[in-house]
Amino acid sequence: MVDSETVNKYTHFLPFDSWHIVPAVGKSGGMAFGFLKNSSLEVLSSTFNMIHVVCDITPIIKNCLVTFIYGALNTLCIRNQWNYLKYFNESDNRPWLLLGDFNFILNVSEKQGGIPENSLASDFIKNSLSMLNMHDVFSFGNPFTWCNRRFKNPSELIFEKLDRGFINDNWVSLLPQTRVTNLGRVFSNHCPILLQCFHSTDKLAIPFKYFKCWQANPEFKDILVNSWKKLRNMYNTIHMLKDNQGNWLENKDQVLHLLDDHFKKIFASSMPRNSDIDDVLMDIKPIISDELNSELVAIPSENEIFTTIKNMAPWKYPGPDGFLDGFFRDNWDHISTEVINHSAFIANKQIHDNIIISHEILHSFKTRKRKNNKDGFMAIKLDLSKAFDRLEWPFIIAVFKNLGFSDDWCQVIHQCINTVSYSILVNGSPG
Numbered sequence: 001m002v003d004s005e006t007v008n009k010y011t012h013f014l015p016f017d018s019w020h021i022v023p024a025v026g027k028s029g030g031m032a033f034g035f036l037k038n039s040s041l042e043v044l045s046s047t048f049n050m051i052h053v054v055c056d057i058t059p060i061i062k063n064c065l066v067t068f069i070y071g072a073l074n075t076l077c078i079r080n081q082w083n084y085l086k087y088f089n090e091s092d093n094r095p096w097l098l099l100g101d102f103n104f105i106l107n108v109s110e111k112q113g114g115i116p117e118n119s120l121a122s123d124f125i126k127n128s129l130s131m132l133n134m135h136d137v138f139s140f141g142n143p144f145t146w147c148n149r150r151f152k153n154p155s156e157l158i159f160e161k162l163d164r165g166f167i168n169d170n171w172v173s174l175l176p177q178t179r180v181t182n183l184g185r186v187f188s189n190h191c192p193i194l195l196q197c198f199h200s201t202d203k204l205a206i207p208f209k210y211f212k213c214w215q216a217n218p219e220f221k222d223i224l225v226n227s228w229k230k231l232r233n234m235y236n237t238i239h240m241l242k243d244n245q246g247n248w249l250e251n252k253d254q255v256l257h258l259l260d261d262h263f264k265k266i267f268a269s270s271m272p273r274n275s276d277i278d279d280v281l282m283d284i285k286p287i288i289s290d291e292l293n294s295e296l297v298a299i300p301s302e303n304e305i306f307t308t309i310k311n312m313a314p315w316k317y318p319g320p321d322g323f324l325d326g327f328f329r330d331n332w333d334h335i336s337t338e339v340i341n342h343s344a345f346i347a348n349k350q351i352h353d354n355i356i357i358s359h360e361i362l363h364s365f366k367t368r369k370r371k372n373n374k375d376g377f378m379a380i381k382l383d384l385s386k387a388f389d390r391l392e393w394p395f396i397i398a399v400f401k402n403l404g405f406s407d408d409w410c411q412v413i414h415q416c417i418n419t420v421s422y423s424i425l426v427n428g429s430p431g
Contacts, residue, residue: 007019007021007032011032011034016035017036017037018034018035018036018037019033019035020032020033020035020046020051021033022046022049022051029049030070031049031050031051031068033051033053033068035053040056041053041054042054047084048072048080048081048084049069049070049071049077050067050068050069050070050081050084050085051068052065052066052088053065053066054066054094057175057197061095061174061175063094064095064097064171064174065094065095065097066096067085067088067098067099068100069081069098069099069100069102070100070101070103071100071102071103071162073103078124079124082124082125082128085128085132086131089131089132093170094170095168095170095171095173095174095175096132096134096168096170096171097165097166097167097171097178097195098166099165099166099180099193099195100163101146101190102162102163102164103162104120104121104122104162105120105121105160105161105162106121106136107120108120110143110160110161111144111158111161112144112159112160113157113159114158119160119162129166132166132168133168133169134166134167134168135167135168135169136164136165137164137165137166137167137178137179137180138179139164139165139179139180139181139193140179140180140181140239140240141181141182141183141184141191141240141248142182142184142185142191143161144159144160144161144182144191145160145161145163145164145182145190145191145193146159146160146161146163146189147159147185147189148189149189162190163182163190163191164193165193165195175197175198177196177198177199178197179195179196179199180193180195181196181240181248181250209322210322210323210327212314212315212326212327221331221334224335225334238255238426240255241255241258241259243258252426255426256426259424259426263422263424269392269393272395274394277392277394277395277398278398281399281402284399284402284403285402285403286402286403287403287404288403288404288406289404290406293404293405293408293409295360295364296360296361296405296409297406297408297409297412300356302336302340304356305340306332306336308356309325309328309329309332310329311359312325312329313325314326314330357412361379362379365377393414393417396417397413397414400413
């Protein structure tokens with residue numbers, strides 16, 4: 001029950017020096033609004049379990065209206081609340097936010113357990129929201145903000161999203177990044193909700209990504225010849241991540257640290273002993289000839305490079321510079337000299353080396369003569385992500401050496417796997 005005595009008893013440790021109280025009627029309802037006296041905020045009025053406040057969000061965005069609501073439950077009180085809001089709207093055209101416990105859900109997915117239809121907003125409420133030009137504020141975190149706490153009887157347990165925000169068109173125009181984060185329940189059966197009007201304003205260094213559809217532009221070739229290195233940006237956004245303890249992390253540095261720890265654990269070595277590797281390799285005998293070793297480490301010609309490019313999936317995976325293989329294939333006549341001169345395909349240097357090497361191996365399968373009908377060649381395609389996560393690098397090199405691959409070849413492979421570096425992209429920006 002909300003009254004002055006209760007508010008003073010439980011809120012003395014909060015950092016507010018002023019309170020506006022709407023007393024409870026009997027044992028239900030009632031609200032308490034805490035604020036600082038020296039803030040740019042004024043309480044206009046309170047009625048029907050609503051508190052109306054006008055405040056300045058920034059020195060430029062001023063005179064915004066915020067209404068805190070405890071949603072009515074019976075039909076008469078519901079009509080009184082929303083009719084008053086519509087009357088209030090007729091004489092006020094300011095940016096407006098409605099925030100609080102509305103005691104209804106907007107769709108059945110916002111309820112778990114019980115009968116969803118019993119909690120849905122009535123047509124009267126939906127029509128009222130429409131007349132007020134109100135938009136549901138996008139929320140993050142806990143999908144449900146209320147629980148009846150009947151944990152001992154799971155069949156009776158109910159979760160609902162009752163707490164939320166609505167903003168009108170004027171608010172959207174001035175503060176389009178407004179969002180609500182549903183925090184974790186502590187003592188109450190409701191989740192506290194955190195309203196934020198702005199996202200991080202840090203400038204992000206978003207890497208370039210090439211798109212096939214650009215080539216449909218009739219001016220594309222001319223633009224490419226003159227300035228094909230100019231990059232364009234686009235990104236997706238990670239708002240929050242949950243750590244192993246179930247905590248939601250929103251700060252960019254915290255998210256980066258969480259991802260960094262995750263991938264360090266994945267790629268950490270188990271530090272195998274040489275004796276363990278030697279035991280596994282006892283039965284592996286040399287099978288690679290000097291001739292084949294020479295072919296494998298030969299620097300590919302321009303024709304071989306272009307042939308390899310034509311045989312690769314053109315529009316699936318971008319390289320570290322953002323360009324896909326289809327870009328090089330379709331524009332090779334304009335860019336081949338510059339690409340080769342910039343060491344994009346020189347042995348031991350770039351990520352595409354291992355693709356070229358694999359093509360050379362498969363090509364040798366076709367050209368080598370079999371000694372008899374029983375002899376043949378076999379290639380095993382591994383899931384590279386899983387293999388790279390789990391295979392120890394010294395073991396990989398030891399296998400190649402036991403098979404008879406030359407030191408030059410083993411050095412190429414060692415560079416391919418040992419010089420790889422990773423940069424975690426958070427919202428398109430390297431961490």
